[in-house]
Amino acid sequence: MLVALLIVALGILSLVVVAYPLLTSRGAARPIDDPAVELAQRLRRARDRVYEEIRALQQERFMRDITEEQYQEQLNAARLRAAQLLQEQRRVQETIAEIEAAVEAGMARAERRPA
Amino acid sequence: MAYLGTGALLIATVLAVYGTVGGVLAVRRRDGALAVSAQRAAYMTVPAMGLAVLALVIAFIDHDFSIRYVAEHSNRAMPRIYTWVAFYAGNEGSLLFVAFALAAFAGISMAMVTRRIGSQRTYANAVLMALLTFFLIVLLTLANPFEQLAVAAVDGQGINPLLKHPGMFIHPPLIMTGLISVSVPFALAMGALLSGRIDDDWVDAGRVWGLVAWAMLGTGLLLGAWWAYTILGWGGYWAWDPVENAALMPWLGLTAFIHSIMVQKRRGMFRMWNIALINISFALGNFGVFINRGGPVPSVHSFGASTLGWVFLAFLGVTLVLSFGAFFWRMGLLKSARPLESMLSREASFLVNNLLLLAIAFITMFGVVFPLIAQLFVGRELSIARPYYDAVNGPLLLALLALMGIGPLLPWRTASWAAVRKVVVVPGAAAGAVLAVLLIAGMRGVPALVGFGVSAFVAASVLQEWARGTVARSRQARVALPIAFTQLMAANRPRYGGYVVHLAIVLLAFGIVGSSFFDLEKDVVLRTGERAALGDYEVEFVRVDTTNFADRTERVATVNVYRDGQFLTSMGAWQGFYPSFQMISTRSAIRSTPKEDLYVLFSEVQSDGQSAVFRILVNPLVWWMWLSGPVLILGTVIALWPARERAMAYVPSPARRPGDPQPGGAA
Numbered sequence: 001m002l003v004a005l006l007i008v009a010l011g012i013l014s015l016v017v018v019a020y021p022l023l024t025s026r027g028a029a030r031p032i033d034d035p036a037v038e039l040a041q042r043l044r045r046a047r048d049r050v051y052e053e054i055r056a057l058q059q060e061r062f063m064r065d066i067t068e069e070q071y072q073e074q075l076n077a078a079r080l081r082a083a084q085l086l087q088e089q090r091r092v093q094e095t096i097a098e099i100e101a102a103v104e105a106g107m108a109r110a111e112r113r114p115a
Numbered sequence: 116m117a118y119l120g121t122g123a124l125l126i127a128t129v130l131a132v133y134g135t136v137g138g139v140l141a142v143r144r145r146d147g148a149l150a151v152s153a154q155r156a157a158y159m160t161v162p163a164m165g166l167a168v169l170a171l172v173i174a175f176i177d178h179d180f181s182i183r184y185v186a187e188h189s190n191r192a193m194p195r196i197y198t199w200v201a202f203y204a205g206n207e208g209s210l211l212f213v214a215f216a217l218a219a220f221a222g223i224s225m226a227m228v229t230r231r232i233g234s235q236r237t238y239a240n241a242v243l244m245a246l247l248t249f250f251l252i253v254l255l256t257l258a259n260p261f262e263q264l265a266v267a268a269v270d271g272q273g274i275n276p277l278l279k280h281p282g283m284f285i286h287p288p289l290i291m292t293g294l295i296s297v298s299v300p301f302a303l304a305m306g307a308l309l310s311g312r313i314d315d316d317w318v319d320a321g322r323v324w325g326l327v328a329w330a331m332l333g334t335g336l337l338l339g340a341w342w343a344y345t346i347l348g349w350g351g352y353w354a355w356d357p358v359e360n361a362a363l364m365p366w367l368g369l370t371a372f373i374h375s376i377m378v379q380k381r382r383g384m385f386r387m388w389n390i391a392l393i394n395i396s397f398a399l400g401n402f403g404v405f406i407n408r409g410g411p412v413p414s415v416h417s418f419g420a421s422t423l424g425w426v427f428l429a430f431l432g433v434t435l436v437l438s439f440g441a442f443f444w445r446m447g448l449l450k451s452a453r454p455l456e457s458m459l460s461r462e463a464s465f466l467v468n469n470l471l472l473l474a475i476a477f478i479t480m481f482g483v484v485f486p487l488i489a490q491l492f493v494g495r496e497l498s499i500a501r502p503y504y505d506a507v508n509g510p511l512l513l514a515l516l517a518l519m520g521i522g523p524l525l526p527w528r529t530a531s532w533a534a535v536r537k538v539v540v541v542p543g544a545a546a547g548a549v550l551a552v553l554l555i556a557g558m559r560g561v562p563a564l565v566g567f568g569v570s571a572f573v574a575a576s577v578l579q580e581w582a583r584g585t586v587a588r589s590r591q592a593r594v595a596l597p598i599a600f601t602q603l604m605a606a607n608r609p610r611y612g613g614y615v616v617h618l619a620i621v622l623l624a625f626g627i628v629g630s631s632f633f634d635l636e637k638d639v640v641l642r643t644g645e646r647a648a649l650g651d652y653e654v655e656f657v658r659v660d661t662t663n664f665a666d667r668t669e670r671v672a673t674v675n676v677y678r679d680g681q682f683l684t685s686m687g688a689w690q691g692f693y694p695s696f697q698m699i700s701t702r703s704a705i706r707s708t709p710k711e712d713l714y715v716l717f718s719e720v721q722s723d724g725q726s727a728v729f730r731i732l733v734n735p736l737v738w739w740m741w742l743s744g745p746v747l748i749l750g751t752v753i754a755l756w757p758a759r760e761r762a763m764a765y766v767p768s769p770a771r772r773p774g775d776p777q778p779g780g781a782a
Binding site: 003004006007010011013014017018019020021022024032033038042045049052053056059060062063064065066067070074 | 116118119122123126129130133141142145146147148149150151152155156158159162163166233234237314316380381383526527528529534538580583584587588591606607
């Protein structure tokens with residue numbers, strides 16, 4: 001009896017946990033891959049990687065693993081990449097903001113329009 | 116308990132199938148709700164599998180001999196503490212353990228990867244659930260641990276005597292979880308391939324889980340060596356046995372992967388290599404499960420016949436074809452961000468490291484499959500023994516060890532020969548000094564000299580890196596050396612944790628070289644009070660005590676040990692006869708010191724009742740091998756310890772010179 005109860009309880013619990021996202025409006029509205037968010041996050045990760053590379057370069061310079069000339073050359077290349085990424089990131093953010101503003105304005109116009 | 120266990124397995128199977136199908140459909144339909152639902156199905160497999168595990172544990176504790184598996188692997192005389200070992204003493208219990216571990220890894224890894232529901236993570240989850248589905252179907256159809264007997268047995272057969280060893284509480288679970296945990300980085304890589312998002316997103320999580328699997332397999336291998344050393348009674352710890360090799364091969368693949376992934380993380384290179392390496396490691400892990408649980412080749416570690424070989428072979432074939440199919444499908448997207456600039460660079464040393472590791476793995480694999488090939492084509496049972504492995508793998512392992520000393524000294528991108536010469540001066544001098552001391556001490560064997568010399572080189576290179584880093588940081592931040600050392604370790608945990616692991620490998624190599632080239636061995640028959648000499652020791656046979664237990668007859672041979680005529684210690688070499696298994700189990704008497712182990716194995720009492728047969732060995736430096744285990748774990752923990760988030764890096768102006776103080780002491 002206890003065994004049957006345990007199995008039924010596990011079955012019901014599993015069903016509730018699995019079905020919940022399908023039955024709520026919050027779950028249904030969730031996008032699987034939001035291109036704008038994906039792009040912004042990818043740019044942020046790429047920028048973080050450049051910063052990490054710069055930190056490692058500094059470490060190598062302190063350890064005298066690389067010459068001053070190599071350090072400057074690699075540091076400049078990394079800085080250039082970081083600047084490009086920041087620029088791209090800013091452009092993406094501005095575009096997203098423009099799109100959101102346009103959507104909101106459109107929705108506001110639709111609300112003002114008489115039925 | 117049988118109904119509870121089977122019911123839990125059925126629920127887990129439904130959840131795993133839903134997790135697989137739901138995940139794939141969610142990505143194809145771009146349905147976020149379905150993706151979350153599939154994810155939750157994966158989470159729910161953990162309590163379901165936990166309940167099945169609990170049911171079997173309770174069945175063992177309650178001596179429920181109506182369950183076949185419990186009756187075959189325990190009895191009433193078995194101490195309760197061995198319930199956990201009996202759990203995985205046979206195929207069915209092992210597979211249940213593996214499936215539970217896979218469910219747990221899937222749940223934990225997917226919860227940790229990212230909060231974002233992306234197609235990459237959804238596919239990775241589906242891959243893990245597909246793998247779990249396979250194990251659950253095998254459990255329910257071919258190897259059900261909850262299968263009931265028509266008539267419950269009064270008592271069980273008992274646990275295999277060879278498994279009654281402290282190492283058995285951790286060694287098999289670590290090997291099994293290690294083999295199955297390769298599934299996580301594999302699933303992450305597959306998620307990246309299937310979703311077509313072949314950027315470096317999966318790299319961080321892939322590195323962490325690759326390292327987890329690597330550490331578990333490595334520790335499991337060491338514990339297995341310790342078990343073999345103390346219980347199998349041949350005086351060695353590694354026999355290149357098929358089951359040992361089965362765990363070693365994926366470990367080698369993972370070693371290549373966790374190094375190579377650092378290049379992708381740091382330089383955006385080796386993308387193709389890393390996917391191929393994790394595919395190979397996963398295939399080798401499956402091959403390990405096939406050898407372990409399929410039982411196709413005889414092994415000292417095989418504890419029962421199995422008919423599951425073909426199932427695991429088919430699984431290995433299917434996963435190999437699918438994983439490399441996905442690899443070739445997305446090959447065009449796997450281009451490296453940068454080319455290899457110079458063969459004299461850290462990236463290049465990682466590449467050579469990969470090639471050497473894979474060469475050793477495939478040479479070992481040939482040795483494992485050779486008996487199967489011979490059986491198939493020649494019709495005779497032939498096997499490859501230790502001399503093959505020692506002759507072929509020995510030099511490659513030595514080259515790998517040497518590379519471990521040189522690689523970390525090289526800078527990224529490119530290095531000049533002058534810079535290389537500069538950094539190898541200290542380690543080279545250390546190796547030279549060690550060689551000189553050994554030659555003066557009378558050592559002449561070239562392989563041993565090379566082994567010790569290379570070990571010294573690697574140890575010195577690690578210590579040099581620590582010293583240089585600590586001094587530089589101390590000057591830069593104006594702090595005391597101990598604080599500077601702590602800051603150095605904390606600043607780049609993957610790098611300095613890796614160095615600790617390298618030191619562990621040096622300790623291992625030190626022990627292997629010492630015990631392989633300088634061991635002494637003698638088989639003797641001693642009468643009571645008689646002594647035998649070996650090395651600096653004299654072993655005197657004192658007596659044999661016999662005690663009868665419900666499941667065994669124990670005999671303990673007491674010996675006194677002398678060195679230079681002085682009494683050193685008294686030791687007991689143990690032997691147990693288990694009538695129900697018709698098996699003799701031994702525990703050698705071992706006196707272990709950092710210099711050497713004195714190892715005494717009691718074989719039998721002669722027919723005169725007064726004399727006994729012993730094998731006596733002196734194994735130098737074995738102690739250091741066991742020490743390498745905790746050091747390896749420590750290094751892995753340091754490498755895995757999460758770094759604090761840093762928002763920005765401080766970038767000094769080009770005008771700043773080396774050694775100038777920097778704000779905040781950032782480096």
